[in-house]
Amino acid sequence: MARQFFVGGNFKANGTKSSITQIVENLNTQDLPKEVEVVVCPPSLYIDLVVKENKQPTVQVGAQNVFNKPCGAFTGELCAEQILDAGAKWTLTGHSERRTIIKESDEFIAEKTKYALDHGLSVILCIGETLEERKSGITLQVCARQLDAVSKIVSDWSKVVVAYEPVWAIGTGLAATPDDAQETHKEIREHLVKTIGKDQAEATRILYGGSVNGKNAVEFKDKPDIDGFLVGGASLKPEFVNIIKSRL
Numbered sequence: 604m605a606r607q608f609f610v611g612g613n614f615k616a617n618g619t620k621s622s623i624t625q626i627v628e629n630l631n632t633q634d635l636p637k638e639v640e641v642v643v644c645p646p647s648l649y650i651d652l653v654v655k656e657n658k659q660p661t662v663q664v665g666a667q668n669v670f671n672k673p674c675g676a677f678t679g680e681l682c683a684e685q686i687l688d689a690g691a692k693w694t695l696t697g698h699s700e701r702r703t704i705i706k707e708s709d710e711f712i713a714e715k716t717k718y719a720l721d722h723g724l725s726v727i728l729c730i731g732e733t734l735e736e737r738k739s740g741i742t743l744q745v746c747a748r749q750l751d752a753v754s755k756i757v758s759d760w761s762k763v764v765v766a767y768e769p770v771w772a773i774g775t776g777l778a779a780t781p782d783d784a785q786e787t788h789k790e791i792r793e794h795l796v797k798t799i800g801k802d803q804a805e806a807t808r809i810l811y812g813g814s815v816n817g818k819n820a821v822e823f824k825d826k827p828d829i830d831g832f833l834v835g836g837a838s839l840k841p842e843f844v845n846i847i848k849s850r851l
């Protein structure tokens with residue numbers, strides 16, 4: 604089954620009104636391929652700005668985080684209803700910076716994912732192992748554990764995109780090799796076949812994330828289980844467009 608190529612841009616806590624406006628204006632002037640789904644995730648303060656400035660029909664907007672409860676007395680949090688109200692249709696969950704720095708648990712991430720899906724958002728669910736875990740040979744076990752927390756409480760995966768992001772590759776300039784990434788993506792898909800069923804596993808897009816840039820994106824082109832990218836640093840630069848066009 605053909606899965607639509609997907610490129611996400613995670614701006615993290617970077618940018619100002621001015622620099623984010625420039626990024627969107629640059630995207631607006633590009634001839635982007637119609638067949639590529641693009642989602643940019645600015646800091647939540649700037650979601651409204653990006654929604655208003657974006658003129659590209661294939662570019663959608665996402666949040667970087669969401670809470671697991673409705674709007675209410677949760678100081679500092681962002682609820683799914685507000686994200687939708689601002690015009691964004693997506694959210695990231697489980698980014699490794701939230702797993703490792705903010706210490707979000709698999710269960711909390713699963714609850715956020717479920718809440719977001721139940722309330723109309725699509726979700727880019729991030730998973731991936733640390734360097735120590737990779738060295739210990741438990742990459743798949745870690746990814747499986749992170750995925751299982753979600754599949755335990757979410758049965759419909761039609762609005763979930765999985766982003767496999769080895770923690771050691773994020774922001775380090777040290778991307779996984781296309782062969783290594785393909786191998787892990789294949790194992791992740793095989794695991795999903797067992798937990799959410801063959802049809803859903805085959806339809807679910809699995810993105811690679813970790814030091815993807817305008818030059819190396821094309822090297823992943825022929826890998827059958829790599830359905831796109833989640834991009835951090837390079838999504839703030841003009842080379843993001845090369846990544847979007849890397850499958851042409």
Ligand code: PEP
Pocket residue numbers: 613615768772773774775776812813814815833834835836837
């Ligand atoms: C990310 O933050 O999701 C990411 C992949 O970052 P980078 O592309 O900078 O490694």
